[in-house]
Amino acid sequence: MFSSRTPGLDRLNRTHKASIAGVAAAGVAALTFSLVPGAAAHSQPSQAITASQAAFTATPDTAAQAAALHTSVFKQQVSAENTAKVQAAAKVKAAAHEKAEKTEKAKKAAAAKAKAEKKAKAEKAAKAKAKAKAKADAKKRAKAAASRSAARTPVYANNLDGWIKESLSIMKKHHIPGSYDGLHRNIMRESSGNPNAINNWDINAQNGIPSKGLLQVIPPTFAAYHVNGTSTNIYNPVANIVAAANYAADKYGSMDNVNSAY
Template sequence: MPKNITALRARSRELTKAHKMSIAGVAALGCCALAVTAAPSEAQSTVPHAAPAAAAQVELGNQPAKQIKASITDQMAASALKAEAIAAKQKAAAAASAKKAAPQQAAAQPQRPVAQRPAQQAASRSAERPQVRQAAPAPKSYANNVDGWIRQSLDIMAQKGIPGSYNGLYRNIMRESSGNPMAINNWDINAQNGIPSKGLLQVIQPTFNAYHVEGTSWNIYDPVANITAACNYAAHRYGSMDNVNSAY
């Protein structure tokens, strides 16, 4: 083989080996650069490859599942509240309508006859009625004679606290006037002085006026007024008409 051909082959092998070494060096430098770029910095926390997959939330569209569930719950609650508000409003409207219609229904309802009303209602009404006052007893009547005049005078004297008895009054009436209410003494000293004694118990006018009993007549000849005034005078002077046995 010629020398020049052997030399060319040897040179060709040398160039090929150099080229291979250059390419290997360039590849090694590229791998180092990629390794530096892909390696995490000290500020970043290293998380296992399985953690992101376990912690990741299931997403529907662009929202997490929890947010979608909360949104649906809020919508259902708002719908329920709205339904309750509508039901309450309808209930209030129905109550107002019933209240408004009640007076009209009551007016339209016919009244029951009095005979059909319950006995309890009739009893309560009769209990509410005021009790009818009983009429005052009729005034006591007295005979228009000496007996009746004495008895009427004694009732008045009892009310006024004037003492005296039937027998004491009767005895003095019979002695002074014999039971004549119009009797008058025109001859004694009183008559001479112009003030004669008058009536059943022969009382002068000044004495009658001074001892007149309220509720009786002011007529000195009235038998009851004459007796009560004379007994009032005798009670003040003698203690009672019962103590008088002569002119007084």
């Protein structure tokens, strides 16, 4: 009976077996004392029964009880180990879950940041595009305005007819009276239409200030009646005509009223 193996006992380590052996010996001793009549009442300290001695008095029932005790202890030990394993697995699972949550949180944060950066970049690009478009539109409008202005600005021929017409346009802006016929008539009498004509023989020439240009204006008169916006060159056809017309308007009311040297 004592040499038979208890199911599962072979899997116990040395510490487990020692613990179970001690418990079994104590159980057998207790059973032996209970089976020997008067043993507890009449035993002396010097006659105490040891666990090994009690083992020789064990019965089949005590062996069965010891085997049952062995099994119970083994089951408790296995249960404890299983509990420890479950707890350890739970900790690992919890740690993995926490790590997964942190990873997911970081991933969402990175995605949100990337989305915000993409949005900011798109808004910046849209603003730049709108600014460029506004600039292009302004340039286009300015060009169109310049084109309209150029279209409204008449182009005058570089001849006597063109000079007179351009002079009349300027005279109108400055409220200087005079007509095409009046200007043309006096120009033909004074210079025959030559803008570089100069009088080197009259009294003005003798005084060192000869008459010059289409309407034979002396330099002091040209300077005094020069109209802003025209050339300061006395030989310039338009500047000469406008200055002479301005002088004639001041002295005679209009170049139209001049029919001789003035």
